[in-house]
Amino acid sequence: MPQPIADIYLPRQARVEQIVAENSQIATFVLAFCDRSYNDGFRYQPGQFMLVSMPHCGEAPISISSTATRPGNIHLSVRRAGKLTHAMHGLRVSDTLGLRGPYGRPFPMEQLAGRDLLFVAGGIGLAPLRAVVDTCLDQRDRFGALTVLYGSRTPSDIAFQGDLELWRKQGVDCRLTVDAAEPGWDGPVGLVTALLDDLAPELDKSTALICGPPLMFRAVLGKLAAMGFGDHQVLTTMERHMKCGVGICRHCHMDGKLACVDGPVFSLAELRKLKILELDG
Amino acid sequence: MVHAAAATHSHLLKKDHLKGFLRKLAKEYRLVAPVRNRHSDVLFTVIDDLDAAEIELTEPPQNSLKQFFLPQQERLYTYTTTAEGYDFQPVQATIPPTVYFGVHPCDLSAVLYMDVVFSRHQRDPFYLRRRQGSVLIGVNCNSPAPNCFCNATGSGPFLEMGSDLQLTDLGDRFLVEIGRAPGQALIERWQVFFSPSADKDRAAHYQTFLEARGRFSRQVHVEQAIRQLEADTVPEQVWTELSLRCQDCGGCAYLCPTCTCFTISDQQLDDAGGQRLRSWDACTFAGFTAMAGGHNPVQAKTGAIRQRFTHKLRDDVRQNGRPSCVGCGRCVGICFGGTDIVRFVERACQGSL
Numbered sequence: 059m060p061q062p063i064a065d066i067y068l069p070r071q072a073r074v075e076q077i078v079a080e081n082s083q084i085a086t087f088v089l090a091f092c093d094r095s096y097n098d099g100f101r102y103q104p105g106q107f108m109l110v111s112m113p114h115c116g117e118a119p120i121s122i123s124s125t126a127t128r129p130g131n132i133h134l135s136v137r138r139a140g141k142l143t144h145a146m147h148g149l150r151v152s153d154t155l156g157l158r159g160p161y162g163r164p165f166p167m168e169q170l171a172g173r174d175l176l177f178v179a180g181g182i183g184l185a186p187l188r189a190v191v192d193t194c195l196d197q198r199d200r201f202g203a204l205t206v207l208y209g210s211r212t213p214s215d216i217a218f219q220g221d222l223e224l225w226r227k228q229g230v231d232c233r234l235t236v237d238a239a240e241p242g243w244d245g246p247v248g249l250v251t252a253l254l255d256d257l258a259p260e261l262d263k264s265t266a267l268i269c270g271p272p273l274m275f276r277a278v279l280g281k282l283a284a285m286g287f288g289d290h291q292v293l294t295t296m297e298r299h300m301k302c303g304v305g306i307c308r309h310c311h312m313d314g315k316l317a318c319v320d321g322p323v324f325s326l327a328e329l330r331k332l333k334i335l336e337l338d339g
Numbered sequence: 340m341v342h343a344a345a346a347t348h349s350h351l352l353k354k355d356h357l358k359g360f361l362r363k364l365a366k367e368y369r370l371v372a373p374v375r376n377r378h379s380d381v382l383f384t385v386i387d388d389l390d391a392a393e394i395e396l397t398e399p400p401q402n403s404l405k406q407f408f409l410p411q412q413e414r415l416y417t418y419t420t421t422a423e424g425y426d427f428q429p430v431q432a433t434i435p436p437t438v439y440f441g442v443h444p445c446d447l448s449a450v451l452y453m454d455v456v457f458s459r460h461q462r463d464p465f466y467l468r469r470r471q472g473s474v475l476i477g478v479n480c481n482s483p484a485p486n487c488f489c490n491a492t493g494s495g496p497f498l499e500m501g502s503d504l505q506l507t508d509l510g511d512r513f514l515v516e517i518g519r520a521p522g523q524a525l526i527e528r529w530q531v532f533f534s535p536s537a538d539k540d541r542a543a544h545y546q547t548f549l550e551a552r553g554r555f556s557r558q559v560h561v562e563q564a565i566r567q568l569e570a571d572t573v574p575e576q577v578w579t580e581l582s583l584r585c586q587d588c589g590g591c592a593y594l595c596p597t598c599t600c601f602t603i604s605d606q607q608l609d610d611a612g613g614q615r616l617r618s619w620d621a622c623t624f625a626g627f628t629a630m631a632g633g634h635n636p637v638q639a640k641t642g643a644i645r646q647r648f649t650h651k652l653r654d655d656v657r658q659n660g661r662p663s664c665v666g667c668g669r670c671v672g673i674c675f676g677g678t679d680i681v682r683f684v685e686r687a688c689q690g691s692l
Contacts, residue, residue: 063464067415067603067615071426092424111427113420114607116615118631140631154424272634299630301603305460307620308600309627311637311646314654319460335636 066304069111069156070096074149075131080217081210084182085147086123086135092154102126103164104189105295105323108134109303111156115142119300121186121322122160127196132157135185135218161303162322165190165267165293173265174202176257178278180209180250180270184218186295186322187269191221195228202263205231209250209274212236213243250274251281261286268294272336279326279337289327296322296329296336348517350526350533351540352506357513358389360532364438364525365389368474371407372440373400383407383439396441396478396508399487399667403446403596404439408453408469411593412618415465415603419612427615436472442502444495445487445667447477449596451501452655452663456599459658465617474521477502478513481551486668488559488681494665496551507544514544557681561652561662564684568653577686582640584676585623591670591679592621597651597663600627622646648683 076088091097107121118140124133136143149155167190175194177187187206194201206225210216213236222232233253235246246252250270266287268278275294282292298310298317305319313332315321329337352360364370365386374384375393381400386392416427442450450470457466480487480496489495498505503522506513514536517523526533567573592598602620607613620627623644628637637643655663670679 063462063467065429065464066461067464067617068429069427071424073424111418111425113418113425114605114613116603116605143631154426156418156425156427272636297630298636299628301601301620306456306463306599307602308622308650309602309620311622311628311650314649314657335638335642 067158067302069109069117069158071154072132072157074151074153074155077149077151078220080135080219081215083215084135084137084185084217086133086218087146087149088124089132089134089155089157090130091157097130100129100132102132102160104167104193105164105186106160106162107186107303107322108132108157108159109161109300110134110142110146111158112142112145115145117156117158117301117303118142119161119298119303119318121189121295123185123188125189125192125196127193133188135182135188137182159303161318163320165295165323167193170194170265171200172202173263174260175204176259176264176266177204177206177208178250178254178266178268178270179207180274181211181215182217183269183271183274184208185269187267188218188221190267191225191230195225195230198228203231204229205233205257205259207233207235207250207253209235209237209253209270212238213240213245249277251277254278254281254285257285259285261291264291266292268292275336289330290325292326294324294326294329296324298322349536349541349544350515350517351536352513352515352533354511354513356532360529361394361440362389363529363532364440367436368438369435370438370440371404373398394441397482399443399484399669400446401594401669403594403667403669404442404450405453405596405599407437407439408450408466408473409457409599409601409619412616413465414614415617416615417612418605418615421611432468434469434472436474438474438476440476441506442475442477443480443667444477444498445489445492445665446596447475447498447502448489448492448494448665449667450475452597452659452665453599455659474525475502476504476506476522477518478506478508479548479551481508481547481554483551483555484668485556486671486681487555487666488557488561488668489666490552490555491559491561492664492666493661496555497548507547509540509543509547512540514540557668559666559681559684560688561664561666561684564648564687565652565656565662567687568649569656573687577683578641578645581678581683581686582644585640585644585678586676587623587625588675589621589624590673591647592623593619594669594673596665596667596669622650644678648680648687651680652684 071092072089078086107119109117120134123135239247296317300310301307310317370386372394375395381395381398418427457463502518505516600620629635651664652662671681
């Protein structure tokens, strides 16, 4: 008799325990698998993602924004973008959705140990980095100085405000900027790259982690290179359309690599070997 | 090499005995073979009535075995959305043990490639439950068809390994080589149909191989195109031209025995639920990589065509040591835009030969 093969595409039921509205477009869903023992044994690493099922919407990959150092719940921070994420924004506490995962290559936390970490994010891009920041804060002695640069469109678009406040209290250097000010905003206005001007990182012990829209991504790469960051010192997580999540369907192809299994976390050195629009466009 | 392999494990099956052998197989297996239907099309078909079926072993079948292992559309799960929640139920499917008879080397090579795709990173349960319990009986190609170029992709015209039994047409008889244990078991079980091969049969087999090798009407420089892709020296103009002419019909991907890209989607059936489907997809479709909200990280046309040929001829060579084009020529026959893989190879190699 052949060995039974795990049903890798079968979503498991998870319940919404809490919903945090981050801004008008982004909400963080605090989830737990309905199967308690599965939930207790569920492990993942920062940078990994889940495939979310919503009724009649198929599946979409969403990066995990919580840290496994705080077991019991998975956080998915989701921006309204398409049909499935719009449906998610209609969820209420105690509703259920489908989850499978975790998938993908995580951030290399072992390699990051002892280093100063510079997080640069725009909009929803802070979601996967939030998992790293919280992992570092839960193992504070393992990592050096933490700096978060975060760009939003307007002050009322600033997401993860509760997290930013908590991080500041724990000694994270958090700096925000907006594309367009609103009354009451006395912070910087402009691209997140401008925030880099004020920093003097110790290059030999720093790594930058970037996640944001393509335009921001390219601008930040240019700036970091000018500051002296080598391609191995820059990490990012790539966003791609995905269906299977396990390296078979090939929707997330990246010039011979697959974002789902070879990534989604890549170093800039790895990305430079690929012909991808994020770097060429 | 072909000769030596034949010498160690070969038998004879007289053509008069073929139907008798297949009749025995059909009692214990579902039988799939290339059958000429009443419209004169040759298609891999599930054979219910062996006496009525006209099995065609020379003309290449229009379809490959892909649909039997990766159906064009299959139901993965049903789901329910009720007051108790939203949950998925596996679909109970019984896949009968199947003998695939009369499979040409290109299509056999394609199955071996799919085996890798569906078990490299993760074992795909839906593919593997169809593949497990399948027996592959190949037939070597004595007369490659006009569009065939398996000699350039290392997948024919004769196959040296991969099938359970491998047949070579020697006129009034088949030389039968044993490839794998299930093939050995079939021969032992129904040895009444088989007789030992003699030196002259093995000599005829080798002669047939040599003649088949000389019968290709196309010279397709696949190796050269692979080198061009690896060196990134395919002129940009080639990609642009091909992408302008591609009509995005997906015909090449659907017919291709190794195109296994798929999509997963939901189909609502009523208020209380629906079904989750897996369907064939094509990397050349403009929406293949488009993300929610419309952003597409792949340049819709040139990027998609580049992906198709680069994946088959560069990325799969890197991963598996051989291209995933098996030279069956089906895309050559179906493409009305002139953007099939042979045209690509020709264009990529122009000026570099």
